[in-house]
Amino acid sequence: MKSAFLMRKGVKTSIDSLREHVRDSLLDQESRMERAAMRPDEAASCRWVGFGLGKGVTSVNRDISVFGVPGKMGSGWHAELVKDFPEVDPSPLCYEPHHTKGFADFARWVYFANPAGTGDFIGVDFGLKERPTAGVAETMYRVAQVAKACLRHGLPGETELVMLHPRMVELPELTQLRQSLGLNRVADWAANGDRLFAPLTGTRCPACGLNTRGPEYRFCYRCDHEFLRAVA
């Protein structure tokens, strides 16, 4: 079974690899990260202003990624990507905090394609307080699993992977944490995510990624995440 799909004109087709399509947004003038839609302070430091904007979803358990270029339809596109799969809510319910099934186990992401050529980004929606079915990676461990799945589905490993805030920027503290851990490219996340964040054996908090683990702690004192323990 194929694992990567392209959504175009309302139709999903199976593709060999995400690689051939993640920069399709550059063919569509409507799909850009617009400076005018951003907070001025964030636009000033954001490295993907003006980049082409494509959107994807990945389910680690189903081993599926779906990608497409939203065009004029900016918001709500992620719901289009998942709507034919079982166990998801229709739009707009899937986006609501009180959703029933939400996005199920799909995590949403955005691919920012650099018109200048190289230096693309994938931004995985991230939020520690989100429900697991919100379509948002609620732990850094899940971000790493999404990175691995995207690599399997053909996303270029050299793409920088950032953790995306709903305003489509990465908060500075997350950029710093990521860089301090050497988590720059998709390939870095895939290679090191388990060592750092695995629920039983990782060295960091699986959720917030901080250095809060110790044998004496049951919970992360920064984000309240409950640590799993091996049963003796």
Ligand SMILES: [Zn+2]
């Ligand atoms: Zn934590």
